[in-house]
Amino acid sequence: MWKLLWVSVFVAVLLWSGWHPKDTVTWMLEVAPAVIGAILMLITLRSFPLTPLLYWLILLHCIILMVGGHYTYAEVPLFDHLRDWMGSDRNNYDKLGHFAQGFVPAILAREILIRKQVVTGSSWLFFIVASICLAFSAFYELIEWWVALLSDEAADSFLGTQGYVWDTQSDMGYALLGAIIGQLLLARLHNKQLDQLA
Numbered sequence: 001m002w003k004l005l006w007v008s009v010f011v012a013v014l015l016w017s018g019w020h021p022k023d024t025v026t027w028m029l030e031v032a033p034a035v036i037g038a039i040l041m042l043i044t045l046r047s048f049p050l051t052p053l054l055y056w057l058i059l060l061h062c063i064i065l066m067v068g069g070h071y072t073y074a075e076v077p078l079f080d081h082l083r084d085w086m087g088s089d090r091n092n093y094d095k096l097g098h099f100a101q102g103f104v105p106a107i108l109a110r111e112i113l114i115r116k117q118v119v120t121g122s123s124w125l126f127f128i129v130a131s132i133c134l135a136f137s138a139f140y141e142l143i144e145w146w147v148a149l150l151s152d153e154a155a156d157s158f159l160g161t162q163g164y165v166w167d168t169q170s171d172m173g174y175a176l177l178g179a180i181i182g183q184l185l186l187a188r189l190h191n192k193q194l195d196q197l198a
Contacts, residue, residue, distance in 0.1 A: 002052070006059055010038060017066035023076065025088065029147060032071030034062035048115075051193035054107050061104040064097050073097060098171040101140065102133045102178025107190055109133065110183065114194060122187075132178045137175035141168050 014031065021027035037058060041050070050058075067076060076093040083091050107133045113119045119128055 001057075006055060010034075010062060012156045013063050013066050017070040019084040021070045022072050024070050025151065027069040030065055030073070034065045037062065049197070050108075051111060051190065051197055053190055053193050054111055056057045057104045057107055064100050068093060068097055093168075094171070095174050098137065098174040099178040101137055102175035102180075103182035104178075105133050105136055106130070106179040107186055110187075110190060111194065115197075126183055129183060130176060133179035134172060134176045141171060180186075185196060 014034070017031060018027065041058065043056070071077065073094040074091050076091060079091045079093040079096075083089070106129050109129045110125065113125060113128065119125045130153075
């Protein structure tokens with residue numbers, strides 16, 4: 001039953017996101033990871049089912065990506081209101097996206113490393129998961145750079161730097177922070193679900 005709900009929410013948000021997005025190329029770039037992730041989960045549903053916690057976190061991350069794809073990360077209306085209310089000079093929706101880019105993959109990396117028995121010991125697990133998330137975030141920043149080099153039109157929308165010179169570094173910092181907080185907050189619940197899955 002919950003799988004049907006998951007798919008329904010994913011498809012509904014994807015269709016909304018793709019309906020007259022601000023920039024079609026940016027939409028495709030931003031939404032592609034969500035679609036690829038959903039396809040991979042469908043392919044591995046029987047051979048490597050995930051914990052319910054991870055499925056819902058992935059859906060949340062997909063929604064963040066699809067909302068960012070629809071408006072572009074620099075122009076999500078709610079975060080425009082927050083920017084004005086806080087007296088800031090930039091829309092920080094991209095920081096939420098990069099925080100999620102650490103928070104959710106941390107649980108995914110943790111689940112794979114534990115279930116495949118790659119790492120034993122919680123201290124090393126915590127460190128390696130955070131390192132994986134930071135490496136993934138750095139790789140994503142390289143992808144943003146390559147897209148910027150290839151496409152002048154989509155570069156500003158996809159990068160979302162909004163004139164902030166330390167955008168790349170802060171994006172990776174938010175992803176690392178997300179990975180650390182995700183593990184600290186969810187490790188106990190995740191361990192329970194892993195035990196049930198086993």
